[in-house]
Amino acid sequence: MSLHPKVIDLSLGRMQLLLEKLGHPERAIPPVIHIAGTNGKGSTQAMIRAGLEAAGLRVHAYTSPHLARFHERIRIAGHLIPEPDLAALLEEVEAANAGDPMTFFEITTATAFLAFSRNPADFTLLEVGLGGRLDATNVIDTPRLTVITPVSIDHTQYLGETLPEIAGEKAGILKRRVPCVVARQADAALEVIEARAARLMAPLSIAGQHWAAAREGDALIYQDERGLMDLPRPSLPGPHQIDNAGTAIASLRALGFGAAEARAAVTGAEWPARMQRLTHGPLVEAAGTCELWLDGGHNPAGGAAIAATLAAMPARPTHLICGMLNTKDVTGYMRPLAAVAKSLTAVAIPGEPNTLPAEATAAAAAEVGLSARIAADVAEAVSSLAQAHPGARLLICGSLYLAGRVLRANG
The missing domain is CATH 3.90.190.20 (Mur ligase, C-terminal domain)
Structure with missing residues (x-):
């Protein structure tokens, strides 16, 4: 943390050069689910992870910021990265960087990629740090799935003053022909996401169009073209978690999973400091x-x-x-x-x-x-x-x- 200033400088050039020096570990990690958005990224990721792990799969996960311990940012096959492994990887990345200008988040992301590339797993959950288009995580050429949680006004000094501008930055994670699950959005944000998806021929699964999630009493009702599921309310409190749960379930459905994984997603997720x-x-x-x-x-x-x-x-x-x-x-x-x-x-x-x-x-x-x-x-x-x-x-x-x-x- 002392070696690299905790400043935000959105760019992919430094990251790409560092990854080249490291032998491109980002090309050797398990299939990626890339998640962007203004709110709900962490909760949605936690629910997707709970669903995947309930299916017996090993899942890497990268998130930010950490709350109590730095290790929270990097989860290896279901477990927080051990201290000796983290220290060794950070030293290796520092040596490869050789003192070149690099931000805190870029060094951390490169370290996560190196860790993920050296440990077997079935999926990698990758949460965007800020924005999407120029975020250090956006070096994955062909993720398995992209996810955009609700977009709203935030970080205007980096992402733009208007909702369409910010949505354009978030939509920067879309990749050609890669499916994307889109949470409930304001019309101005959705129009931008749909336009970029059309240019990239990226299939969209959009809340309110292709799937819906709602609370009915003490149940969560989820419906898409495959049918209707009657599920428990999410373990994470708050009405907004109904929408996050819907996004997570739609993501699991896009990956081919069913009711058992959906139920585990809403009941098994844990995410600190969210009510x-x-x-x-x-x-x-x-x-x-x-x-x-x-x-x-x-x-x-x-x-x-x-x-x-x-x-x-x-x-x-x-x-x-x-x-x-x-x-x-x-x-x-x-x-x-x-x-x-x-x-x-x-x-x-x-x-x-x-x-x-x-x-x-x-x-x-x-x-x-x-x-x-x-x-x-x-x-x-x-x-x-x-x-x-x-x-x-x-x-x-x-x-x-x-x-x-x-x-x-x-x-």
Whole structure:
């Protein structure tokens, strides 16, 4: 992390040169399922992995960012990469790079490809870091399947100011004649994806056209041209996980799998910091009689998903503990939360140079109508809220970086 600046510089040239020096490991990895989108990439990947592993298959997986440990980014045949293997691979990639300019994400991605190429598996799940077209993962010439989760406004400084521009970057993972599963999209985004797919003759399986997923009572109903499945509700909480589950099931169906794998996808997936109930650790003890929850959503669509999840939960006064980055649409994130939360306690994200000061976060909360205060850190916020509002629901939110630090601090 000290050798390579954690700056974003979207380009494929450096990555391609490094992979050439390494002997092109990206050409020797198991069949790839490449996943792009603004929201839901991680949850969808986790569900696809649960379905594939239920079929007895070995699955490599690459995701970002990590929460508590760097190893979370690289999963080898179902297991987090061991420390000695990771250290040896990083040294090998560093030696091949020979000090050339390279970003943190590019080095990490090259290391993942090297690890995947040297370990047998049946599939590789590859999550885009940012965008798609110029993302370091987009060096796979012919994936087995591509997946585009919901596209919304985020990272405008890198991907464009408008939804069609951002959708164009996400659609950059489409490859000639390679099928793509497309989650529910705004019309402006879908038009861009469909146009690129037509040019590349890439078959699309689109939510609302070729398949549909909906909640009925305590069940998830999935339907496509092969028939209807009555499945349990997803193990991952929140109404938005119905759509993510549909995307995962459609992906598994596109790969030829059936009802057993679909059921495992919705019931067996685990994905930390996505409306995760914390049940042990010092923060839970400090919360006393309060429920303590954690979520890493950080853009307006993420805020809307959290608000819908909270609205669907059993009635309980909810108080937010929020820390955000200064690159995010803070008021856009908070606006839907104002309708479901009683207050917001703002904190800075420790150790994060791009953190938004707590005072600025509190000011944004007040702007959208939330009662706001600041605290020195998450622990202080939890303790004071637990004393003032016993039995309430406390949700730590606003950033995956904050979520990761909470998970580490809480054991």
